[in-house]
Amino acid sequence: MTFALETTGLSKSFGGFEANADVSLSVAKGARHALIGPNGAGKTTFINLLTGVLPPTSGSIRMMGEDVTRVSQQGRVRRGMARTYQINQLFADLSPIETISLAIAEREGSGARWWNRVGKDSAVIDESEALLRRMKLGAMMTRRTATLPYGKQRLLEIALAMACKPKLLLLDEPAAGVPEDERHDVLDSVEALPDDVTVLLIEHDMELVFSFADKISVLVQGALYAEGSVEEISTDPHVKAVYLGEDTHV
Amino acid sequence: MLNKLPEQPASTTEALSPAAFLQAKAAWRWPEILFWISAFGLILLLPNRHLLLNEIAILGLFALSLDLILGYAGIVSLGHAAFFGVGAYAAGLLSKHGISEPVTGLVLSGAIAGLTGFLASFMILRGSDLTRLMVTLGVALILHELANRLDWITGGADGLLGVTIGPIFGRFDFDFAGTTAYVYSLTTTFLLFLLARHVVQSPFGLSLKALKDNRLRASTIGIAPNRRLIAIYTLAAVYAGMAGALLTQTTQFVSLEVLDFARSADALLVLVIGGSGYLYGGLIGAVAFKLMKDVLSAMTPAYWIFWMGFILVILVLIGRDRLMAMLAKPFVPLLRLLGVRRP
Incomplete structure (x- = not known):
């Protein structure tokens, strides 16, 4: 099966600091996939690697089966990758x-x-x-x-x-900082995204993640910590301990 | 990034359909037409000031050229005289070596300056504003020194002598009153202005504004910045080169002064006075700059630079916006019609 997005052993180090370590993530075509993790888990680095802002230290990125690890930012956009930013x-x-x-x-x-x-x-x-x-x-x-x-x-x-x-849309905290009375507009528009677009949602807001995603990956200290359905992740005691327990967003 | 700025009431534009809105934004406004009618009207109205008017037209074109990169693409430059100088020397050398028809010389000089700009553009693609200021300044200094040293070609510090310019299209001779010169320079500036106006309103022009506004996002939606920046930098160099060629052809002389740092600085000052990013800033600024210089140097021949500096400091410290708002309150609607967002 070809995935919309597939990373293999993706790592990024800044000097001695490993922001992403050996991340192998597969996002199925048409999926609503969420990537969550506490602050400093490496989510932003990961999205920068995917979009080509940063070159990875090692590992590869495949999009719709094609290796795009060395493709420029604009080249990835032409192949159907688009993103939004956490800060406008x-x-x-x-x-x-x-x-x-x-x-x-x-x-x-x-x-x-x-x-x-x-x-x-x-x-x-x-x-x-x-x-x-x-x-x-x-x-x-x-x-x-x-x-x-x-x-x-x-x-x-x-x-x-x-x-x-886009064929693949990376949403970086779309609801961040939106006042309560305008929130439903943003959530609705995320819900209403066409089915043929694969969405990878990077989010802090658990309410949005649990209502939107069909699969969740948890990133902790730069590495993939857990992966599963909404059901599995929301009840996983380890995830609760490292992430949900620490965070007050629930 | 998205700080709040004063805005004209939204209701005036809200009623328009997007297509009509975009069309209205690009349409000619009557003050623009008035501006050009006045500029051409001065041919008849001020027959004994044509030499000064010619200088204004050339400075205006030069500042317009800087506005293309500064106001639309956000490229700062302290060495724009490099291309002015290349165009000026090219025009002089062309005439010395047999091509004395001005329009041919003008086009060729623009092309040579454009080629120089194209080559130089690769150095301003990356880096901060400070890097760009230093690189542009450096390029101009290098060319200045080259022109100084290669005196068997350029005449060095003595200037290029023996420049003889024939009649335009073999018919219109340059006269001592500068009438032909003014008509020639103004027509050139007007035609190049028309082209610039067309270009900045095109998708290409819009993508430049986007790059200036937010390069990160522009890249994310697939705009490759480098080619756009190279293109506009080259075009601006063509414009600057043609301004330089006009100066050579209308004065029949070229000196090292065309590559002076002061010339680069003047263009920047003109844009500070006139405002950047709406094309008329360079032209209006050139008028104001030359008139100020003319009036001040008539009043105090030795100290006019002091007063010029004084006025500029005031202008920048108080802020052009606020000062203009005070001085030009009655003219604000006019400026707005010309397309100034924040006069």
Whole structure:
């Protein structure tokens, strides 16, 4: 069986410190897979290895069966990998419609065109508009991103990843810092992600993990500590001890 | 990163459909049209100031070139005169060696400066702003010294003598009042402005803004930064080179001054005065800069640099935004129509 994502013995050391040690993780196609772990467990390093921001010290990464360990960041995006950030990484000066059409144009290979105006390509604009409406951003498509409420910016963060039409989506704490009254919008949009997109969710919020994931992997001190269904993980006494017990997020 | 900035009321844009919004954003506004009509109108209105106006047009084009990399791609430079100088010397040498038709010389000089910019661009792809400041400054210093040493080609410290420029298209001769010069420089600046306006509103231009805004995210959505930065840096070098060529052709002389650090600094000052990232900053800044220089040096011929420095310190300390808001309160709607976000 080919997996959407498969890492084999993936390790990353910074000097003497092993941020990720021998992580072998397989994410089935179409899965809703969650990666949890206490602070400092190496989740962020892991996502940086997957997306190609950092080169691994050893080990390999396969995506849809293809080895992408040496493929550049942009190359992985072209192969269908997209991510969101724990802390918003948006274009403050652009409007959501510009932000999304930028990503769509890039995906379609027309992002470097200089001879026509942004917005001339109606296929791009229509798709952007439809995506923004689906993500409940229809009312503020033309505002400057910096002026959007935080929860809306989180939605745009996810919409921007979706604009790349990913096969594999890495969500890094999508609900982090979202105020209570805007939370359900973010959770709903995560729930509503299309089934053919494989999702790896990196999350602290147990409520979201347990309601969303069908499989959970636990990362502790850079290494995989446990793996199993929601049922198994939520009742595993060891996991409870090292993670759930220490953490007050439950 | 996403700090709150003052914003025009959302209701004005909310009613528009996205396509209409994008179209409206790119549309010509009447103050823009007024600006260019005035610039061309000065051909008739100020017949005895054409030499000064010519200098303003050239400085404006040079600052516009810097704005393309600074205002749109976020590349800081303290050595933009490098490309101005290459263009200026290229135009001079071309005319000395037989190509005396100005437009041909202009295009070739732009191409040579562009090639220089293309080669230099590989050095500014990585590193912080400080690295870029030092690299750009270094490149300009190297070229300055080369021009000084290679005196059998450039004339060294004496300047390049014997530059003779023929009539434009073999028909329009340069005159002592500078009228042909101004028309020529202004037309060139206008045409290049049109192209720049087109480019910054394209998907390519949008991706530059995205890179400037958040390079990390731009990479995550698949934008390869390097090729875009090389492209805009090369284009800016073409523009700067053409500005330099205009100076050579309209003054029929080239000296080491075209590569001076002061020239790079002037372009930056012009953008500080006029604002960057909306294309008109360089042009408006050039007008303000030259007029200030003209007025101040008429008042105090020996000390005008003091007053220039004084005004700049005030400008930066109080903040261009606040100072302009105070001085230009009546003009704010006008500037906004020109496309200034935060005048």
